Amino acid sequence: MWISIVVQAVAGLGLFLFGMQLMSDGLQKVAGNKLKRSIEVLTSNRFIALLVGTVVTMIIQSSSATSVMVVGFVNAGIMELTQAFGVILGANIGTTITGQMVSLDVSKWAPFAIAIGLLMRGLKKSVRVGNMSDIFIGFGILFMGMDYLKNGLEPLGKLPEFQTMIIQNAERPLFGILIGLVMTVALQSSSATIGVLIALASQGLIPFTAAVHVIYGDNIGTCTTALISSIGTTPKARRVAMIHLLFNLLGTLVFLAFLNPLVVPMIEHWTPNNVPRQIANIHTIFNIINVAIFFPFGNWFIKAVNFLVPDKKNAELILDDNTRTLDDRILASPSIALHRVIVAIQELADEAGLAVESAIKACQLRDKNYVQETFDHEQRINALERRIVEFLVKLSQESLSEDDSALIDELFQMVADIERIGDHSENIAEYVDANIDAGVELAPESVDDLNQVFKKVKEGYHLMSESLVDGDVNKAQLAMETENDVDDLKAIVRQRHIERMNKGLATPMSGIFVMDLLSNLERISDHYRNICESILEMEGDIQVS
Structure with missing residues (x-):
């Protein structure tokens, strides 16, 4: 019985x-x-x-x-x-x-x-x-x-x-x-x-x-x-x-x-x-x-x-901030957990934006302090990216609506694009570091040309970042337009530098440096364009404020 x-x-x-x-x-x-x-x-x-x-x-x-x-x-x-x-x-x-x-x-x-x-x-x-x-x-x-x-x-x-x-x-x-x-x-x-x-x-x-x-x-x-x-x-x-x-x-x-x-x-x-x-x-x-x-x-x-439960000295510093932001306990409610992931991705984008700024300043000022600053930002980007991906994997195993599952797929791609922006910023910093050591100097005209590209990349990234926070699709579309401008500027600046080298006004080493910079700047704009496309795809789902 x-x-x-x-x-x-x-x-x-x-x-x-x-x-x-x-x-x-x-x-x-x-x-x-x-x-x-x-x-x-x-x-x-x-x-x-x-x-x-x-x-x-x-x-x-x-x-x-x-x-x-x-x-x-x-x-x-x-x-x-x-x-x-x-x-x-x-x-x-x-x-x-x-x-x-x-x-x-x-x-x-x-x-x-x-x-x-x-x-x-x-x-x-x-x-x-x-x-x-x-x-x-x-x-x-x-x-x-x-x-x-x-x-x-x-x-x-x-x-x-x-x-x-x-x-x-x-x-x-x-x-x-x-x-x-x-x-x-x-x-x-x-x-x-x-x-x-x-x-x-x-x-x-x-x-x-x-x-x-x-x-x-x-x-x-x-x-x-x-x-x-x-x-x-x-x-x-x-x-x-x-x-x-x-x-x-x-x-x-x-x-x-x-x-x-x-x-x-x-x-x-x-x-x-x-x-x-x-x-x-x-x-x-x-x-x-x-x-x-x-x-x-x-x-x-x-x-x-x-x-x-008294406070302990430096108790708040024991836990990594990224771990605390994406606390696994929040997975009990997938919709709220998804909201926290989006907040973390916005933080990741902010960190990548700082990396872009530091890399550009390192190039403009030929300052190794900004080179190191870029490397530091890249380390933080990698740490947060790993935590976000780990959390997204766990979240994808929860019971989700079809819309939320599709949103998670977009977020995975978005995180990958932001991480690649950090990588390209690090590449720029490494090129600057190597060329400072090698004593490579750029002609004033080349500096002016590059500054135009820098300005357009920063403008586009800023628009993308704002769109990621407030969900404004108009800003995302404007950022995508700057990517086309960066492509056009890259071709113009590249051709001008080749002409300067042909006239003996620029060295082959400076040519390699400029081409590497342009290539990475273009890749940064490609990735923020991808992010903007994801924002348009997720219209209405990313706004958190």
């Missing part, structure tokens, strides 16, 4: 978790940029942060995933602790939606939901319809899993030892809390723990008074994911995980010490003889009441975690 119970219960739980994940993926894809913008609108206003935390967690169906993302945001320096406090509290409310949903006896509609989803997928006329189909299919599979789970656990009621254990421990709060904590840590999902409790309750296998304490433990156990995720992060990021733990611990103490005698009878009165609904309701009310109690004391919480 035990083998049959375990196999069916595990199968049901697996379907439940798979359905929840599929539904979450569909919701995230449908939300898309709206989910990204919901994070962007965060200000120091904790009420907005609370609302965003609630909505985002309803979408991704996991308070643990939200808290891990927030750890990543704070670690990357894109969110402050005051904002994080509101989001974490909102996540605790948002996660209760799953329990409310599965407590409803709508399993008979599960096949219809799956059928609708499959029909939408078969007749898919747009990406959005395809994403909506995942929501319906996930919803259906989730409730099919609940049915399997309920049926699998039903035989437990016939086992005297199970009944004895429940009766003996129904009034032992610490035992129930421990069970809830262990279950949630093991399943890595507070919603799964609630699902198991509701399945047990639907078969009359657990009384409400026993389930209450398991739910308290479930709320504490869900904090472990963020705590583990915060290992190796900055002190600020670790404080986020500590806020989550402190909130749920204090909330449990408040209910055990004061509110249980009031809240539990009230919920039993609201939904008599319906333990599954009572379980969902205590989970929701536990979190709403605790938010109402502790939300006004946000500053106290922040002071408390600052004391518990």
